[in-house]
Amino acid sequence: MPTPTDRVRRAERSRIRVMFDLAQRHGGDLVRLEVGEPDFDTPAHVIDAAASAARDGATHYTSNAGLPACRRAISDTLAAEYGVEHDPDEVVVTVGGMEALHLAVLAAVSPGEELLVPGPTWPNYKTQATLADGRFREVPMPAETGFALDADRVIDAMSDDTAAVVLTTPSNPTGRVFDRDECRAVVEAAADHDAYVIADEVYLGLTYDGPAQGIAAYTGRPDHVLTVGSCSKRYAMTGWRLGWLAGDREMIDAVATVRESTTACASSVAQHAAIAALTGPQEPFEEMYRAFEERRDLVVDRVDAIDGLSAPRPEGAFYAFLDPGIDAPAIEVAKYLLREHGVVLAPGDGFGDTAPGRLRLSFANSVDRLEEGFDRIEAGLAEY
Numbered sequence: 001m002p003t004p005t006d007r008v009r010r011a012e013r014s015r016i017r018v019m020f021d022l023a024q025r026h027g028g029d030l031v032r033l034e035v036g037e038p039d040f041d042t043p044a045h046v047i048d049a050a051a052s053a054a055r056d057g058a059t060h061y062t063s064n065a066g067l068p069a070c071r072r073a074i075s076d077t078l079a080a081e082y083g084v085e086h087d088p089d090e091v092v093v094t095v096g097g098m099e100a101l102h103l104a105v106l107a108a109v110s111p112g113e114e115l116l117v118p119g120p121t122w123p124n125y126k127t128q129a130t131l132a133d134g135r136f137r138e139v140p141m142p143a144e145t146g147f148a149l150d151a152d153r154v155i156d157a158m159s160d161d162t163a164a165v166v167l168t169t170p171s172n173p174t175g176r177v178f179d180r181d182e183c184r185a186v187v188e189a190a191a192d193h194d195a196y197v198i199a200d201e202v203y204l205g206l207t208y209d210g211p212a213q214g215i216a217a218y219t220g221r222p223d224h225v226l227t228v229g230s231c232s233k234r235y236a237m238t239g240w241r242l243g244w245l246a247g248d249r250e251m252i253d254a255v256a257t258v259r260e261s262t263t264a265c266a267s268s269v270a271q272h273a274a275i276a277a278l279t280g281p282q283e284p285f286e287e288m289y290r291a292f293e294e295r296r297d298l299v300v301d302r303v304d305a306i307d308g309l310s311a312p313r314p315e316g317a318f319y320a321f322l323d324p325g326i327d328a329p330a331i332e333v334a335k336y337l338l339r340e341h342g343v344v345l346a347p348g349d350g351f352g353d354t355a356p357g358r359l360r361l362s363f364a365n366s367v368d369r370l371e372e373g374f375d376r377i378e379a380g381l382a383e384y
């Protein structure tokens with residue numbers, strides 16, 4: 001009987017999903033703080049633009065790399081908002097940031113080569129390395145500095161086998177924004193090793209404590225950076241599946257060719273939605289941004305006020321990586337909080353091996369629900 005290949009079977013199920021499924025089965029009045037997507041719907045002008053494009057015939061394949069107007073809108077946005085300069089033909093429109101990452105890893109990592117990622121880390125990079133027959137290596141960042149990027153640790157882990165390093169900033173799960181000098185040092189070392197830095201910047205539009213600049217904007221070696229972005233988080237468009245990969249021309253041409261055999265192109269309707277989101281009125285997105293900022297401040301205050309609880313200050317994205325100060329596996333604590341107190345968090349062991357005792361809280365939820373969630377966390381931790 002034929003069986004699935006090792007590379008497919010080795011893909012692990014996300015622990016975030018485990019809690020999601022438990023919460024679905026449990027039902028009742030739960031405060032769901034494990035989810036990684038904005039609680040806002042896509043603004044109306046984006047939906048209208050997509051609907052009228054579809055009515056006007058935008059129902060066909062586009063070129064592999066995407067509609068020229070969409071590539072142009074992404075190129076302009078990268079330059080204007082994040083200082084990252086790429087011609088439209090150095091941009092490929094992808095099926096979410098997810099496909100951009102998958103293509104980047106596939107194109108940068110040869111079989112047996114290493115993909116380095118500072119931990120704690122979003123789990124999907126590991127699966128993507130496995131699918132490329134590469135080797136995934138997590139390099140733990142220090143808890144004492146709130147998992148700030150420590151370039152020396154990453155550089156020490158590099159070898160001739162290193163094909164790429166992923167830098168996720170702002171970070172999922174910690175909410176940290178990596179220091180520029182540290183990022184710059186990693187890019188320079190990667191360039192010396194003839195490797196790429198894959199800059200996962202899908203949360204860059206949600207940066208709260210300073211300017212949101214892309215890594216490619218402030219390194220001397222932008223040719224060694226592959227920039228991944230997405231409409232999902234900043235524009236509340238997770239379901240449209242629209243992202244991008246920007247990089248050197250040779251790489252972009254190669255991935256545009258190979259994706260002909262997987263997704264062929266991003267949805268034409270979603271590309272029209274992206275053009276509207278990137279070039280149309282920005283007020284609805286600014287409102288969402290301000291809501292996230294307000295919630296971030298609430299999270300910082302509530303974490304500070306709860307005995308024994310701590311977290312690195314979330315500087316971006318919509319996550320706080322809680323240290324519950326309890327000596328027990330996070331999955332047990334998460335299940336207990338769900339069962340006994342009706343609040344759902346994602347356990348830290350879903351984000352690599354660096355910080356298994358932590359709990360990720362998503363503040364993509366209303367102020368009222370967040371207050372209620374923190375009341376429940378406070379009661380639960382006091383009782384555990």
Ligand SMILES: Cc1ncc(COP(=O)(O)O)c(C=O)c1O
Nearest residue numbers: 096097098122172202230232243
């Ligand atoms: C760190 C990180 N990168 C990439 C993605 C992919 O997002 P999308 O494919 O919706 O653009 C996510 C989604 O949660 C993420 O958290």
